[in-house]
Amino acid sequence: MKKIFLTYLMLIFLSSVAYAHGKKHVHGEGRLDVAVDKGNLSLNLELPLDVAVGFERKPKNDKEKATLEAAGKILQDAGLLWVVNPSAGCQLISAQVGLPKFDGGHADIDASYAYRCANPSELKTIETSLFKSFKRMYRLEVQHVGLKSQGAVRLTPKNPVLSW
Template sequence: MTCKTLLLSTSLALVPLASQAETQRDLDAHVHGEGKLNIAVEGSEIALELEVPGFDIVGFEHSAESQNDKDAIAAALTALSEPLNVFQLPEAADCHVTKAVAELHNGEYDEDHEEHGHGDHEDHHDHEDSHDHADHENAQHSEFHAEYVLSCQNTAAIDVISLGYFSAFKNAKELHVQFIDETGAKLLEASADQPELKLR
């Protein structure tokens, strides 16, 4: 099983763990300040998938028309393409990036940035916005989506992840985290006030 398959399994395995409140949050999935992070550890790899509202990253969700907006998006995509700056893993894990793809999705404008991609790129060029915007005719929502794969010498050493994400993106307030490894799956939360994930 690949880490990509494991990330999909993460979402499926954690469905029974979600409470009614979590279900309601999913119905109102686009909440400023709140993002989603999936983490899967398998063998010597750790895969991370981040989905967050555009507001959390750049402070707006409208289409980038001004040069300042375009520059903010470009800077955000560059920052998100450096996962070891956004997510700090223990040095003992000895991880390096094998894949990093960051994209912005909204109704009118998609942009991606790939800094370290070493795998199959076609999967990301065909990615479509999976959000139904029919109910939001007057509101435009954009989301940043990033996928990472890290190869590590010692994944057992990954017991905590420090999230530089919150200091890099000041509008980000919370991350709802789904974590899966060989021992099972769990739901976690991280916030700007508590920017550390204790995995084990």
């Protein structure tokens, strides 16, 4: 339990360091925090609303409401978005999507995914289809903390695989 707590503290620290260095809400760019601790894999995603639906305000009509709802459904489908290498034996435990409250200037969609992995030492790659689902996204900034390493990497439509 202590190690899980330390892993989450590390993610919070990494996120705060990025923020302190001017990391801002950037259209076309998502952020992903990945943590592996023992048999647990956590993915925390932040997407500017513009990436997901093409606007960054409260929906004005039924078509925009439907677009926002469709984006939420895509993000809820972890099996569509994330492919973990099969040898790790990871099973999805939960997927949560938080749509924006539209109470400020920039709006984001936050999503989190939790997996339980039978063979966490075999966890080598996570591939995402986010770029196929959200054509307005051109990069995903990833921070990861694993069993033996940590770091940061940029995923793109041509390189959608996190490897370590």
